Amino acid sequence: MRVLVADSLPEEIIDSLRSKGHVITVQDCAGEDLRRMLVSTDAESLVVKSTKVTKEILTHAPSLELIVRAGAGFDTIDIDAASELGIFVANCPGKNATAVAELTIGLIVALDRRIPDNVIDARSGRWQKGLYGKGRGLKGQVLGLIGLGHIGLLVARMASSMGLNICAWSRSLTPEKAASLGIHYLDSPLKVASNADIISFHVAANQDTFQLANQNFFDAIKPGALLINTSRGSVIDETSLLKALDTKGIRVALDVFVDEPLGKEGTLETPLIHHPNVYLTHHIGASTDQAQIATGEEVVRIIHAYHQTGIVHNCVNIAEQSSATHVLTVRHLDKVGVLANVLNLVRKYHLNIQEMENQVFTGKVNAAVARIRVVGTPSEDLCSLLKETPDILAVSQIKL
Numbered sequence: 001m002r003v004l005v006a007d008s009l010p011e012e013i014i015d016s017l018r019s020k021g022h023v024i025t026v027q028d029c030a031g032e033d034l035r036r037m038l039v040s041t042d043a044e045s046l047v048v049k050s051t052k053v054t055k056e057i058l059t060h061a062p063s064l065e066l067i068v069r070a071g072a073g074f075d076t077i078d079i080d081a082a083s084e085l086g087i088f089v090a091n092c093p094g095k096n097a098t099a100v101a102e103l104t105i106g107l108i109v110a111l112d113r114r115i116p117d118n119v120i121d122a123r124s125g126r127w128q129k130g131l132y133g134k135g136r137g138l139k140g141q142v143l144g145l146i147g148l149g150h151i152g153l154l155v156a157r158m159a160s161s162m163g164l165n166i167c168a169w170s171r172s173l174t175p176e177k178a179a180s181l182g183i184h185y186l187d188s189p190l191k192v193a194s195n196a197d198i199i200s201f202h203v204a205a206n207q208d209t210f211q212l213a214n215q216n217f218f219d220a221i222k223p224g225a226l227l228i229n230t231s232r233g234s235v236i237d238e239t240s241l242l243k244a245l246d247t248k249g250i251r252v253a254l255d256v257f258v259d260e261p262l263g264k265e266g267t268l269e270t271p272l273i274h275h276p277n278v279y280l281t282h283h284i285g286a287s288t289d290q291a292q293i294a295t296g297e298e299v300v301r302i303i304h305a306y307h308q309t310g311i312v313h314n315c316v317n318i319a320e321q322s323s324a325t326h327v328l329t330v331r332h333l334d335k336v337g338v339l340a341n342v343l344n345l346v347r348k349y350h351l352n353i354q355e356m357e358n359q360v361f362t363g364k365v366n367a368a369v370a371r372i373r374v375v376g377t378p379s380e381d382l383c384s385l386l387k388e389t390p391d392i393l394a395v396s397q398i399k400l
Contacts, residue, residue: 043063066302143156148170167184199227205234
């Protein structure tokens with residue numbers, strides 16, 4: 001495949017793609033430059049990390065078949081536009097989970113012991129042991145997790161080994177599953193806010209999680225609580241956060257925030273940098289060598305599997321369940337043109353095909369079975385015509 005890598009990947013990952021016969025172009029680019037590169041390289045596959053992929057870019061990339069996000073999320077890609085154009089979008093979930101969990105734990109410790117402020121004062125020649133020798137300590141504190149996917153689970157395990165008690169809310173979490181994990185189940189983010197001494201976010205960015213931490217959330221939060229966000233900036237309403245910093249005395253560590261710079265270097269402009277109770281890092285949650293290699297290897301697997309089989313692993317824009325109402329099962333001889341005749345008859349009877357698969361039986365004279373999922377009820381006339389068609393062995397239907 002012709003692959004455009006628009007964000008940096010480890011050189012060994014690039015070499016791996018090339019060794020499998022793919023034609024690779026590596027060029028950090030975004031916006032209009034990305035559009036031009038897609039056109040000039042006639043790219044069939046695009047690999048990105050933080051680069052935004054918009055509808056405008058996609059409509060000018062007629063050869064593009066697959067976009068791979070070298071990371072867990074995919075909110076930087078216009079999924080609706082990709083789906084409209086029939087472009088697969090895949091991601092690499094869980095491959096950077098350890099790196100993000102490690103940073104989360106590091107930020108919790110940093111907040112509790114005020115490590116960054118310690119270092120700044122020491123480098124400035126100021127010795128303030130009395131000020132900094134008042135850490136609360138983490139053992140026995142309640143860590144509330146909002147989101148319990150790959151990263152949240154790892155944070156829970158790491159934190160438990162440090163003596164923290166874990167409570168959590170997640171859309172997929174049940175009381176039974178929480179009990180099996182040794183976690184106290186809570187039924188809403190607000191309950192986490194009111195029960196936890198430390199709160200950490202591990203959710204995807206979507207409409208359901210937009211400003212999940214809003215004014216109501218901060219009204220419920222404990223005074224002096226610690227809050228960590230290594231997920232996405234859109235999860236927190238920063239206006240409400242700034243108020244809570246002063247009214248509730250909370251302390252915050254953010255690896256992500258609204259309107260963070262997109263490039264590797266630039267000017268940081270956010271009111272959060274002026275508050276002494278806020279620590280900011282440079283969206284580095286997934287940025288360890290281990291995580292980059294693991295994610296890169298998953299990128300290679302996705303691209304090469306698609307090239308060889310047409311299967312897209314970790315695809316995020318294929319419907320898990322279509323709107324099909326019936327399954328039409330057609331057993332037939334494995335001959336040229338048989339399925340074409342079947343599909344032509346299905347079209348004549350105005351049935352919209354949602355999904356289809358065809359499998360071949362073993363034997364000297366090969367037969368096959370086609371399962372065609374359609375919207376609409378296959379009529380008796382259609383079934384009769386199919387049964388009368390040469391090389392058709394049997395026809396049946398199931399209502400879904």
